[in-house]
Amino acid sequence: MDSAKDGLVNAKTTSTPSDKSFRTRLLVADIFVPITAFFAIQGGIAFVAFVTVVLGVAAWEFWRIFQKGDYAPSLTVLLVFSTSAVIMRFLWGLKYFEIWVAALLLISLFMHVLQQQRGNDKAASNLALTVFGALLLGFLGSYAISIRFLEEGLYWVMLVFPIISLADSGAYIFGRPFGKHKMLTVVSPKKSWEGYIGGIIIGGLGGWGLAALWHIACEPLLPLHGLILGLAISIVAPLGDFGESMIKRQFNIKDSSNLLPGHGGFFDRIDSSLIAAILGYYLILLIR
Numbered sequence: 001m002d003s004a005k006d007g008l009v010n011a012k013t014t015s016t017p018s019d020k021s022f023r024t025r026l027l028v029a030d031i032f033v034p035i036t037a038f039f040a041i042q043g044g045i046a047f048v049a050f051v052t053v054v055l056g057v058a059a060w061e062f063w064r065i066f067q068k069g070d071y072a073p074s075l076t077v078l079l080v081f082s083t084s085a086v087i088m089r090f091l092w093g094l095k096y097f098e099i100w101v102a103a104l105l106l107i108s109l110f111m112h113v114l115q116q117q118r119g120n121d122k123a124a125s126n127l128a129l130t131v132f133g134a135l136l137l138g139f140l141g142s143y144a145i146s147i148r149f150l151e152e153g154l155y156w157v158m159l160v161f162p163i164i165s166l167a168d169s170g171a172y173i174f175g176r177p178f179g180k181h182k183m184l185t186v187v188s189p190k191k192s193w194e195g196y197i198g199g200i201i202i203g204g205l206g207g208w209g210l211a212a213l214w215h216i217a218c219e220p221l222l223p224l225h226g227l228i229l230g231l232a233i234s235i236v237a238p239l240g241d242f243g244e245s246m247i248k249r250q251f252n253i254k255d256s257s258n259l260l261p262g263h264g265g266f267f268d269r270i271d272s273s274l275i276a277a278i279l280g281y282y283l284i285l286l287i288r
Contacts, residue, residue: 085138166206174198203234
């Protein structure tokens, strides 16, 4: 899984440190993509365990960001519900998920009522952060499991998530020399419209190319499917990156952690993939 991380850059960002940073990100992507592919090929419990670990670490990073900002969402709830969503999705799909949501709301409410009783004057805000974090990571992230366990799910996984890396690279390639018109100057000042459009072009064409390749082994997956997914994911998924940038900018931090060189943390890495997972799943149901 990938994130559209600082790809939509302004043309002025041409320094050697930036180039080195991008090369480092590509190296991490070159490692992370085959690791994801390896577990996707293994399927079953192996893929479930992989997604569970990734989301669990991202939940810890989410908690860590807000701790630095003097908030206190419940780490226990974030970890339990981010990981349990994956297990539930594996065992029952979307069935019983309303029970998961109800339990999340009730347990979070109970935890933060106690938190206020102990003197925390931000308990209500912490409650909102706990619920949002668990939904963002657990609910959205667990759609990776839903994709993998579709018919021909391996090939869908190998299409949906690499599109993020392709769009990321396209955004950098177009944004670095041509990025003169900035998108959201407060949220993410380096990202440009030129880079965004470049990401859509490369994401769409890359999705088409990947689907054409997978079609050789999987006839139901057509190049047109890849084009549709590539364009849709490249257009919508950067919202995940903007959302995480918004959170980090509020607390003036660069990365969610330093676990992944060039990418920061797992949360930095999967921010756009969270959007791609749910969007990809429902698009696949529609077009296949």
